[in-house]
Amino acid sequence: MLSVALRTLRARWTGFVGSFVALALGVALLTVMGLALAATLDAPDRAPERFAAAPLVVRGADTLRVATPIGDRTQPLAEPRALPATAVAELRRLGRVTPDRSFAVRVPGGPGDLVGHPWSVAAFAPYEIVSGRAPRTADEVVVSGSWTRPGRRLRTDQGSVTVVGTVTDRGFEHAVFYTDTRAARLAPRSTQLVVDADVTAVRNAVRDVPGVRVLTGDGRRYADPDPGRDRAALTALNALFGTAGGVTGFVSVFVVASTFAFAVAQRRREFGLLRTAGATPGQLRRTVLAEALLVGVVASAAGCVLGGYGAPVLVRRTVHSGLAPAWFRIPDQARPHEWPSAWPHAWPYCAAFATGLLVALCGALAASWRAGRTGPLAALREADVDNRPMTRSRWAIGTGLLLTSAVLLFLGTPGDLLHRKTYVTRPMLLITAVALLAPVAVRPLTRLLTWAPARLPGAGGLLVREHAAAAVRRTAAVAAPVLVTVALTGSLLGTTATLNAARAAEVRDRTAADFVVTPPGGDGFDAETVRALRAVPGAEVSASAGSAVYVLEDGVALIRSGARAADPTALAATARLPLAAGRTADLDDDSIIVNEEWARHTVGERVRVWLGDGTERTLRIAAVLRTGTGDNGVYVTPANAAGAAVDRVDVALRDGADPAAVAAGLRAALGERGGRVRTADRWITAVSPGTDRTTRLGLLLVLGIALLYTGISLVNTVVMATADRTRELALLRLAGATRGQALRLVGAEALTVVAVGALLGLLVAGLDLAGIAAALRLQSAPAPVRLPWPALGAAVTACALLAVTAAVVPAARTLRRGAPSPG
Secondary structure, X not given: OHHHHHHHHHHOHHHHHHHHHHHHHHHHHHHHHXXXXXXXXXXXXXOOOOOOOOOOEEEOOOEEEEXXXXXXXXXXXXXOOOOOHHHHHHHHXXXXXXXXXXXXXXXXXXXXXXXXXXXXXXXHOOOOEEEEOOOOOOOEEEEEOOOOOOOOEEEEOOEEEEEEEEEOOOOOOEEEEEOHHHXXXXXXXXXXXXXXXXXXXXXXXXXXXXXXXXEOHHHHHHHOOOOOHHHHHHHHHHHHHHHHHHHHHHXXXXXXXXXXXXXXXXXXXXXXXXXHOOOOHHXXXXXXXXXXXXXXXXXXXXXXXXHHHHHHHHHHHHHHOOOOOOOOOOOHHHOHHHHHHOHXXXXXXXXXXXXXXXXXXXXXXXXXXXXXXXXXXXXXXXXXXXXXXXXXXXXXXXXXXXXXXXXXXXXXXXXXXXXXXXXXXXXXXXXXXXXXXXXXXXXXXXXXXXXXXXXXXXXXXXXXXXXXXXXXXXXXXXXXXXXXXXXXXHHHHHHHHHHHHHHHHHHHHHEOOOEEXXXXXXXXEOHHHHHHHHOOOOEEEEEEEEEXXXXXXXXXXXXXXXXXXXXXXXXXHHEOOOEEEEOHHHOOOOEEEEEOOOOOOOOOOEXXXXXXXXXXXXEEEEEEEOXXXXXXXXXXXXXXXXXXXXXXXXXXXXXXXXXXHHHHHHHHHHHHHOOXXXXXHHHHHHHOOOOOHHHHHHHHXXXXXXXXXXXXXXXXXXXXXXXXOHHXXXXXXXXXXXXXXXXXXXXXXXXXHHHXXXXXXXXXXXXXXXXXXXXXXXOOOOOOOOOOHHHHHHHHHHHHHHHHHHHHHHHHHHHHOOOOOOO
């Protein structure tokens, strides 16, 4: 069989080019995504930064640890604890103790991420003075870098200061150093200390203080700002590339399987002749499988090499666009030229190669099985007209997938339907089901689309209709990439647009304030600023702080819920909470407002929780919020959010108050501290979802890679289909059609097939978005379905241009050689 397959490949190599290209590119995509995903599994080893020269650092409790029957469960604390005064006094007896403090500093025209510290901790980085001297008075500072110089007067949100010195730029922060006394006044709370003493004695001194850590050596990096940023960045990239890999993997498998099946179906005349010559069904199947094996091995290997060189390009683009940190890259050992040493990094290559080969064999096997069962005369007859494009297995699998999609769509948990992993992967079942059942709809849709053209003078419209309707398999094969393109574009972009509209509506419905005041840079307001805002005449002020509450569900899962701390009376005046039960006014220091997602959410019931600083409490449920889109969090009083800074002030107008006067009063109350006073409508617009650049770029990355491949596969399939129409074009020319008429016919038929695929894709997108809309209604967050018409129009136009070009160019080359004999 292999020798026959080799001779067939040599004799009909042009017929296998399309299958080779589809498979090689599909495997390349799988390899790229596999390598990118593998690169997210290991974070780089990062050395200490701010405390590289510190002897040791004692850090207060910053992790909540709860014992469960299956082991301890941990969560980072929203508000890390300061060390108790008794422990600090004990450490001072052992050696020199230097408290560390960090706070935001804002300077007009300066770097946007300035952070203040006491001067005494500068030596632990170490920072060295480049020019000037150390600060000596409350209005003197030393800054890092070269963005300013000694002698300059700076206006900050904490008052005006004079730069008296500069230190080396360490690269990880823009620091502003104050005197220790001034820094302690600006940031009274310190959560970590540098201690110059024997490490064993220090550990013994804090042994009985829960959660305290003594950091030495490389462990001192956990005292740096956001020590988990590398792991968090890799987690986000893992989710991004995992989603992209799932979508591109589906598209690759879908296209490769359909391309191989179409390539085999194109050879029905050849199989009919072989059956007439005495070939058995088993011989036909073994020959086709041997051909698929040879093409699959070579194409998969080529795809692995191509993907190995393509993965670094994707990673560089990801870093350049800001989706990945600057250090993210593909390990050198995973490059193709390093394969002898690449075995620890080889699993993406092995997985992509095996997937490509398996899909090629399965696609060829499915088509060859039917070819082997068809009699010689029937095979020759079906080579011209598709009498039975739907087999029993195709009906069974397509119907089964359609029913499965319906069950998951309409009987699944509404909240699960709104999760990204669900709404990204759910359309894949529908796409596969509709693609398998597409031959049923090809003839009706073709006749519908060509109804008007077929009634125009001339035979062009009639020929387009009959050609597309007669060659059902060819039409379905060419329409498949268009179906995938339109369905993915409509489903993914439409789902995010619909969810964003629902979330924006939720924010609008919750906001009863007339103005919203927010601090600059996302930091909190101090108590003095809040008092000044409360004193504005005509303003009903509700100051709230962001925090967190932790609950142990099912005895083993420690769940973190975002919480807002606010005075219940002021909250009721400035917010319309989406209550399912209870009253906002019933919230007090012994109670909590939860949402319906909590396992226990009955008003009056008591629930065991841990507050943002790790304090354990048992609170009464005062009210329950509707689930909505998942953004309805928890509400507590300020007493249950110790250490949380006020990061939003909602302001309602009292009866008879002048809006302009209140707005002016609010701005005056902020003074040099800075902040933004916006009307409620402008604030809602600013915080509404859909403007996050990282999310948008990530979605475009997922869609872009998938749609680029479907575009290439569309061209590939159209070229394969057109190359198989030499005899048909010859008949047209012998019947009297001019070269231009034949080319217009080919182009019009390509447009018709694209329209068929686009309609099927819109059907998939519509069904998918209908499920999203139903889930939102069940979650008490109804929103209109948002179809991304501009993106859909661009996708269909691109498919039409590609299909017409790919059909007309090879047809023109065929006709340029003259009208050959139709036999």
